[in-house]
Amino acid sequence: MPRRKLKLQHEVEELSILDVDGQVDTALEPALNHDELLRIYRAMVLTRELDDRMLKMQRQGRIGTFAPCRGQEATQIGYIYPMQKEDWVVPSYRAPGAQIWRGWHLEQILLFWNGYEEGARTPEGVNDLPVAIPVGSHPILAAGIGMGMKLQGTKQVVLTAFGDGSTSEGDVLEAFNFAGVYQAPVVFVCENNQYAISLPRAKQTRAETIAQKALAFGYDGIKVDGNDVLAMIVVTTEAVNKARRGDGPTLIEAFTYRMQMHTTADDPKKYRSDEEVKEWEKKCPLLRFEKYLINKKAADEKLLQEIHQDVIDEVQAGLERFEKCCVPQPDKLFDYTYAQLTPELQAQKEEFLAILAQRDSRNRKH
Amino acid sequence: MAELTMVKALNLALHQNMEADPRVIICGQDVGRDEGVFRVTEGLYNRFGESRVLDSPLAEAGIIATSIGMALYGLRPIAEIQFSGFIYQGFHQIEQHMARFRNRTRGRLTVPMVLRAPYGGGIRAVEHHSESKEAYWVHTPGLKVVIPSGPRAARALLHAAISDPDPVIFYEPKILYRAFREEVPDEPESWEIGKARIVRPGNDITLISYGSTMRVTQEAGDDLADLHNIDAEVIDLMTIKPMDTDTIVQSVRKTGRAVVIHEGHRTCGVGAEIIARLNEQAFDYLEAPIRRVTGYDIHFPYFSCEQVYLPDAERIVRGAMDTLNY
Numbered sequence: 001m002p003r004r005k006l007k008l009q010h011e012v013e014e015l016s017i018l019d020v021d022g023q024v025d026t027a028l029e030p031a032l033n034h035d036e037l038l039r040i041y042r043a044m045v046l047t048r049e050l051d052d053r054m055l056k057m058q059r060q061g062r063i064g065t066f067a068p069c070r071g072q073e074a075t076q077i078g079y080i081y082p083m084q085k086e087d088w089v090v091p092s093y094r095a096p097g098a099q100i101w102r103g104w105h106l107e108q109i110l111l112f113w114n115g116y117e118e119g120a121r122t123p124e125g126v127n128d129l130p131v132a133i134p135v136g137s138h139p140i141l142a143a144g145i146g147m148g149m150k151l152q153g154t155k156q157v158v159l160t161a162f163g164d165g166s167t168s169e170g171d172v173l174e175a176f177n178f179a180g181v182y183q184a185p186v187v188f189v190c191e192n193n194q195y196a197i198s199l200p201r202a203k204q205t206r207a208e209t210i211a212q213k214a215l216a217f218g219y220d221g222i223k224v225d226g227n228d229v230l231a232m233i234v235v236t237t238e239a240v241n242k243a244r245r246g247d248g249p250t251l252i253e254a255f256t257y258r259m260q261m262h263t264t265a266d267d268p269k270k271y272r273s274d275e276e277v278k279e280w281e282k283k284c285p286l287l288r289f290e291k292y293l294i295n296k297k298a299a300d301e302k303l304l305q306e307i308h309q310d311v312i313d314e315v316q317a318g319l320e321r322f323e324k325c326c327v328p329q330p331d332k333l334f335d336y337t338y339a340q341l342t343p344e345l346q347a348q349k350e351e352f353l354a355i356l357a358q359r360d361s362r363n364r365k366h
Numbered sequence: 367m368a369e370l371t372m373v374k375a376l377n378l379a380l381h382q383n384m385e386a387d388p389r390v391i392i393c394g395q396d397v398g399r400d401e402g403v404f405r406v407t408e409g410l411y412n413r414f415g416e417s418r419v420l421d422s423p424l425a426e427a428g429i430i431a432t433s434i435g436m437a438l439y440g441l442r443p444i445a446e447i448q449f450s451g452f453i454y455q456g457f458h459q460i461e462q463h464m465a466r467f468r469n470r471t472r473g474r475l476t477v478p479m480v481l482r483a484p485y486g487g488g489i490r491a492v493e494h495h496s497e498s499k500e501a502y503w504v505h506t507p508g509l510k511v512v513i514p515s516g517p518r519a520a521r522a523l524l525h526a527a528i529s530d531p532d533p534v535i536f537y538e539p540k541i542l543y544r545a546f547r548e549e550v551p552d553e554p555e556s557w558e559i560g561k562a563r564i565v566r567p568g569n570d571i572t573l574i575s576y577g578s579t580m581r582v583t584q585e586a587g588d589d590l591a592d593l594h595n596i597d598a599e600v601i602d603l604m605t606i607k608p609m610d611t612d613t614i615v616q617s618v619r620k621t622g623r624a625v626v627i628h629e630g631h632r633t634c635g636v637g638a639e640i641i642a643r644l645n646e647q648a649f650d651y652l653e654a655p656i657r658r659v660t661g662y663d664i665h666f667p668y669f670s671c672e673q674v675y676l677p678d679a680e681r682i683v684r685g686a687m688d689t690l691n692y
Binding site (some may be wrong): 064112113115119120133134135137166168169170171198204205266270271326329333334337344345348359 | 424427492668671
C-alpha cells in the first residue's frame, strides 16, 4: 500500500496555422480550394458588417441591447464550417455569423435582439436550437442531443459553443461529463474571449487553459488560436470526424478576444485597458486572412472589395426585411404555451384581447 | 437627508453595513471592479477591497452556495444574482440548504444571509431579464421575501435584511431603480420586516400590491379618485413573507372590496395567497369577489410585447370598477 504517483496522460495540444502577419504553416494548412476560402472570407466579412451595423442601430434605438462579436469572426466561421446540414448546432449568443451560415435568416438575428420571438424560431430545414441567454445552460442540451444521436445510431454530430464564463457553470461540467460517459458525438467549443462581462479569464478559473478541463472527463481538449480561421477549421474538422466515427466528444478552446463590450449595456473601459484592446486589434482575424488570400492568389484587392460591397448589400437587404417584420403580435402571445390552449388560458387570452380591443378603440377615438 | 434613487439608497445601505460590521461581505458577478451592472455596488470595491467584495466566477449556484457556507461559518454575506431570471441555476441550493439549516440543525446552524436580485419587466431586455417569480420563494418555508418599491423602503429594508437572523430573498424592482428620488435619512434606518404600509388611505376599495407594480397601483388609486370619484386605499406589502395579514384584513374589513396587483403569473401567484387570507379573515365583510390584475400564465414575452403583458393603471382601474360594480 505505498504512496505512489499515478501516471496520467495530461497533455493539451495548441494549434495555430496562420499568424498575425498572414504567414501560413504549409505543413498544417488545410486543403481548401479558392472558392471555399472565399466563401469562408465572405462569411467572416458578413459577420463583421452585421455586427457594425447592429451597434449603430442599437445606438439609434432601432434594436435593443445585444452582444457584439467583433473579433470573434474566425472562431465562429471556423467551427461552423465543418458542420453538415444534417448535424445539429446548439449556439452561443455571440455568434450570429455561425447562425447565418447554418441557414438562419439575417433578419431573425435582428428580430431576436429587438424583442421578437420570431428571431428564435429555427428556420425550416435547419436542425439547430436558438441561442440560450442563461450562460452555460445549453451545452448540456447538446450532450442530450448527442446521446440521442448515439442511441439512434445516426452519423450525425452536435456542436455547441459557449464562452469562457460558461465553464464555471455546473451545468457545463455536467455536459462535459455526460458526453464523456456516453461517448456522445459532441463537439464542445469554448469561445474564450477573455472576459465574462468584467471578469477576466484569469479570475474565472485557476486552470492554465480551458482545454485541459476535458482531461478530467476522459477525452481530449485542444487550445487553438481562435483568430486563425484555418486552425479553427482544422481542429473542428478533426473533432467532428472523431465524433462521427463514434469516438466521442472533444473540447476545443478557441483563444480569441471580445473587441467590444459584453453587451451594449456595459462600458469595458471600467475593467480593461485601451492598450490591451489595441494589442488585440493587431491580431484581427480578418486582416490576416486577407493577407493570406492575397499571398495565395485566391483573391486580389479588387475582389476583396467586391465581396465587401456584396456583403454590405446583403446586410442592407436583411435590415430592410427586418424593419418590415417589426410588427408586434400580441394576439400570438398565448398560442405557444401548450400544444393546445388550455381552458384556463383560453379565458385569460379572451380577457387580454378584450383589454387590447378596448384600448385600440379608445386610441382610435383620440 | 438626501434625495436618492433606489440604486443610491441600496448602495447607502451596503456602505453603512459594510462599514459597521466586518462580517458583511458581498459576492456576485461584476459586483466589484465593474460596480454591478446596475451600479448598486458602486464604490464598495474601492472602499473595502476584493477580499470583502468578491467578483465571483460566473456560477449562480456557486455564488449562492458559497454565501450559504460563509453564513454558516459566521459571516454576513450579501449575494447578488445579476438578474432574478438566473437565480434558478442556484435553485437547489436555496431550497435544499439556505432555507433549511435552522430547522435541520434544530437551531444550531443558521444562514443569516441576503440574496439580492433585480426583478421585473419594462426595460426592453432579452429573455430571462424581466420576470417576476417571487412566488417560488414565498412557497418555501424558512425564507423571508422582501420587495421594496421606493428608495427609502429599499434602504431601510435592506438594512433590516442584513441584520436578520434568517435568509432573506431581496428582490429589487429594476424598473424603479432610477424612476424617482426620495428623501433618505443619512443615519442608518431600519424598517421591520413583515410590515405593510398604507400609502394612500381610502374607504371604498383596497388595492394591494408591492414592488414593481406599486407605481401603477398608486396611479390607479389617483385615477379612481379623479375619474370615478372612488376613494381607494392603497397598500404596499413590502414584505411578501411573512405577510402583514393584519393590515390587509383591517383594510378590507373597512372597504369590503379589494384588487390585488402583481407582475408575476396569476396561478399560485402572491395574489392567490392574499385572497386566501382575506377569505379566511374578512369573508363576512366582502361585498364582491376579490379581483387579480397580474401577469398572465404565459412566459414573459420578448420585449416588443412586454407593455401589453405588464399590469398598468388602466387594467387596475378596470379591475377595481368591475369589483365596485359587482
